[in-house]
Amino acid sequence: MEEDLEDIRKEVLNCRKCGLCNTRTNPVVGEGNPKAKIMFVGEAPGFNEDRMGRPFCGAAGRVLDELLESIGIKRGDVYISNLLKCRPPGNRDPQKEEISACSPFLERQIEIIKPKIICPLGRYSMRFLMEKYGLKDKIEPISRIHGKVFEVNNLFQKIKIIPLYHPAVATYNINMKEVLKRDFRVLEKFR
Numbered sequence: 324m325e326e327d328l329e330d331i332r333k334e335v336l337n338c339r340k341c342g343l344c345n346t347r348t349n350p351v352v353g354e355g356n357p358k359a360k361i362m363f364v365g366e367a368p369g370f371n372e373d374r375m376g377r378p379f380c381g382a383a384g385r386v387l388d389e390l391l392e393s394i395g396i397k398r399g400d401v402y403i404s405n406l407l408k409c410r411p412p413g414n415r416d417p418q419k420e421e422i423s424a425c426s427p428f429l430e431r432q433i434e435i436i437k438p439k440i441i442c443p444l445g446r447y448s449m450r451f452l453m454e455k456y457g458l459k460d461k462i463e464p465i466s467r468i469h470g471k472v473f474e475v476n477n478l479f480q481k482i483k484i485i486p487l488y489h490p491a492v493a494t495y496n497i498n499m500k501e502v503l504k505r506d507f508r509v510l511e512k513f514r
């Protein structure tokens with residue numbers, strides 16, 4: 324199993340499928356427990372992630388760590404990935420062609436890890452995952468569906484999709500920390 328994740332890592336490190344390979348410093352493949360029950364899917368690496376090659380290692384990552392800690396989950400218990408593996412210049416929004424080029428890596432990570440719960444963090448990963456799991460008609464603004472549990476049937480198992488606000492929102496609006504904490508409590512019972 325870990326060998327397969329290693330295959331993905333090698334491919335991502337050498338990937339030139341979209342223009343982001345020209346501006347990235349390091350691709351950010353993802354990290355965590357290969358047998359995680361819970362997988363978080365962010366949008367794309369930011370400045371710090373691009374420098375370090377690790378997901379959520381800047382300000383948003385500190386919020387994510389705090390949220391996990393608040394429900395007694397360690398970072399090493401979960402798997403953390405992103406929809407895009409390379410940083411869009413200036414942290415601009417992901418483009419359609421970039422999502423098409425990069426999302427197969429995420430899909431393969433999901434296939435290998437087989438999480439029971441997938442939490443998209445932010446609207447692009449929410450849209451991608453809800454469309455992938457047949458929830459297109461349930462898509463609403465994240466402000467309306469954050470923390471809701473959507474159960475879907477994957478080929479071999481039931482999966483829960485739980486869209487969450489991106490932790491970065493708490494870095495510019497402190498009140499959002501409480502909203503995020505409340506939503507994270509939904510995960511407590513699935514540990």
Ligand code: URA
Pocket residue numbers: 351365366367368369372377378379380383384405445
């Ligand atoms: N924001 C993301 O969406 N992903 C990261 O890895 C870091 C910040």
